[in-house]
Amino acid sequence: MRVAIDAGGTFTDVAIIDDAGHLSSHKVLSHPEDPAMGMLHALDESVRVEDASAVVNGTTAGLNAVLARTGARVLVVTTAGFTDVVSIGRAHRVDVWELRYPHPEHLVTPDDICAVDERVLADGTVERPLSVEDLQVVSARIAAEGIRSVAVCLIHATSNPAHERAVRDFLTAEHPGLKISVSHEVAPEVGEFERFSSTIVNAYVATTVGEYLSRVTEGLTSRGYDRPLLVMRSSGGVTSAESAQRRPMQTLLSGPAGGVIGAQAIARHLGRSHLLALDMGGTSLDASVIVDQRLGVRADLDIAGIPVLMPVVDLVTVSAGGGSIAWAQHGALHVGPQSAGGSPGPACYGLGGTQPTVTDANVVLGRLGHSALANDAISLDRHAAVEALGPLAAELGLTVEALAQAIVDITDARMSDALRTLTVRRGHDPRDFAILAFGGAGPLHAAALADELGITSVVVPPAAGVFSAWGMLHAPVRHDLSEPLLVATGDLADADLEEVHARLVATARDLVATDGVDPDAADYIASVDMRYAGQQFSIGVELPVGSPVGAWDKLFRERYERTHGTVAGHPATEFVNARLTAVGPDVGGYAAAEQLPESVATTGTVIHDGHPVEAVLCNRGLLGERSDGPAVVSDPGSTIYVPPGWSAAAGPMGTVLLSRIEERP
Incomplete structure (x- = not known):
């Protein structure tokens, strides 16, 4: 079996797929004070690690150290x-x-x-x-x-x-x-x-990062695991812990990268061209786009104003999660960026938290609390949520229910703005996309975000609550290489460019072999950064290894005009950097949703747009061809809210498909 662990700020997620394709998942509270201990503890709670054929880890140890x-x-x-x-x-x-x-x-x-x-x-x-x-x-x-x-x-x-x-x-x-x-x-x-x-x-x-990976490796060895630990990279692939320690900065966004790889796998399996991936956890929202079933990768990253040159999946991150704290200033309501995290967490967790959070608001609205969270590890206390929201509601002159709705509305507005950054501001029409909602809180808010953007379809993937870990199960070995190539296009011969890429291919073959991949089984993708002479910023373009210089120049000009609208005249161009990506073969064996125990649907009250309505309460296993909202659908690690005007149905591969059935007024 393959095991993947995604250590987040609030929860540590574990996804396991055996050789028969059966999926199981686990969710435990994180240990931010000792990430290595937390990762090993999550494993001990979930699986006999000596039985694993591969262990993949996504870690935020490096990112947290920088922040x-x-x-x-x-x-x-x-x-x-x-x-x-x-x-x-x-x-x-x-x-x-x-x-x-x-x-x-x-x-x-x-x-x-x-x-x-x-x-x-x-x-x-x-x-x-x-x-x-x-x-x-x-x-x-x-x-x-x-x-x-x-x-x-x-x-x-x-x-x-x-x-x-x-x-x-x-x-x-x-x-x-x-x-x-x-x-x-x-x-x-x-x-x-x-x-x-x-x-x-x-x-x-x-x-x-080195100490973290060393402690995890030692812990795995002491538990009988005798294979190399695989580490998720920010670019959307895995590598050995040994390789990761040589360039540890490439692990900075390893957790969110797993979700993007999972989104690409879902797009390919369902035959969907455009997906807007939405990962909402306890601390933040990470959003990305899949266009033509391909993930976007940038060549650089900015962390709190510090530039980092490395390939990274194209994400927009917003401090909007289930643990985001609501507060007031000068009579105005704000949500975040402060988070209650996993300890003490939202008040409804019953772990000592007292501040009002987005999760508490969802409990007050009846969208959470009908079942426990994190594989029944956390029971939600509605009374504690009401107590947490009460003082803030009194300060603002609102009822507790009205405050809860306002908290959710503000959170949805911030997230929808992030999604517009990925679509409208980059030349995409959001109506061409379906939302892929995952993370513990993503499926709760997905339909509301779809309404904001004019989207009529939402996909909830299998194991939505641990989907970044699920994506890591399907991540191939990947290495990204670069070499400076600052030269005018007219001064670069075809043979010289081919020689540069051939040199990068030779290095990449050695690296994938070190990670246990047959170099002949890997794909080698060539790209270059180009710009018009005199510019500071460049655009990346991709063609097969050995393509002539003229083809690169033509593709760059087309890409530039498509991105920026127009170009005055026919200015000279220049190359800046040559790049090469080596990707190992697909892992395959997509893991469908785990089987749920038999249960019976019931009803309960939820508050929608300020009004109480009766909703169906069930788990994902009870969904058939169509169930109209309002409904609250529980799933291991997450909860799906189906508002009025939407329907939910069981989809391929254990997905849940939400569709708008009524036009918005």
Whole structure:
């Protein structure tokens, strides 16, 4: 059997598929204070790990270290005269209406940046050799200050990495066990600031992620598991824990990436071209789009103003989850971004929480509370939810029920705006999509979001409550490589471009073989970043390996015009970076929804648009060809709300299909 574990901020999700294709899932509260212990505890509660053929883990250890600033202190080694690169950054304004530009704080201070005398020119020529005396000064500081992680960022190291390698070799010999990140390996791309920033992030999380993966690996071994641990990458594929430790920053979004891979699997299996994937958990909402059954992958990521060069699934994240806390300021109601998390969690959990949350609002409205959560691990207390909302309702002059509806409405509005960012603002008509709703809270809000966007179809996947873990079960081995290629299109020969991609293919074959995949069974996808000469930002285009330069140029121009609308004249173009993605064969064996015990449908009261209505209460196994709303459908790990004007039906592969049956007034 294959086992996948997704450690989130509130719950840790486990999905298991055996060799007969049977699925089982488990959901336990997370241990954010000790993620490795929490992951192993979730396994112990769910499965005999020695029986597993593969264990896949998605972790937020690195992301949490960056957001909470709890990573290791990093010493940066750079070329003399360039110690201000990180401080200067870019003159990029995220919000053009912000009168006072808030300069983002990086992970290192100027005091953490050391200069060494050396100089490599842009063409790779060594102008000044590396100073051994300066390296000795750096080494002494590492020893004196107990530095555990170093980022080596030398100018033009991507043109000639000899000096960066020399620094690494010297420091490795002097300080065995020291974590060393070198920029020409971490982010071999054009852009000094972005390359420096990425290498620092990699070094910052290297100790945290490395220790986490080491502890998990040791824990698995002690439990009788004798295979490599697989780790989910932000780009939507898996790799061995050993490979992940070499570039730990690529695990930053490993949890949400599992959900995107799962969305792509559902799209292919159901034959749906366009899906709008909506993952709403206890802490946040992650949204992504599947277009023509393909997931979107970006070449960079921004974390709290810190740029990171790495392939990552194209997501929009909003701090809107079941644990988001409602509060008032100057008579106005707000929801989030603060979250109650898993401990103490929403008040209705009965674990000590007292602040009103989105989950408490759904309990008051009758959409939750008819059955327990997290595989019956948590019983919901409606009285505690009412008590939590009461003071805020009194402050705003509302009834508890009216406040609960307002909390849900505000949350839905914030989420629908995020979905518009992924569709309308990128040239997609949301009405061409179906919503794929998952996470513990996604199916509760999906129909309301569909109404906001004019969408008439919602798909709830199998194991919706642990769907990111479900997606990890189907993630192939994947490696993404890049190489700088800053050259005018007219100066690049077909043979030169083919040679670059061939070199990347050779490296990729070695990497997939290391992860146990036959290199001949993998797919190798070539792409390049291109731009018009003089521009700063580029666009990625994809063609088969060996395509002529003219074909790349033609495709770029078409893509640019489709993205930006028009181009004045026929300006010259240039290449920026060459890329290659190696993807192993599909895992296959899609896991359908797990079988539910027999039950009987009942009725109960829910509040919809401020009015109490009688709703059918049942579990997913009782759904037939069509059940009209209002209805509350329970599922292991999640709850589906079918409002009036919608219907629910059992779909292929254990899915639940919601359809609008009435036009909105």
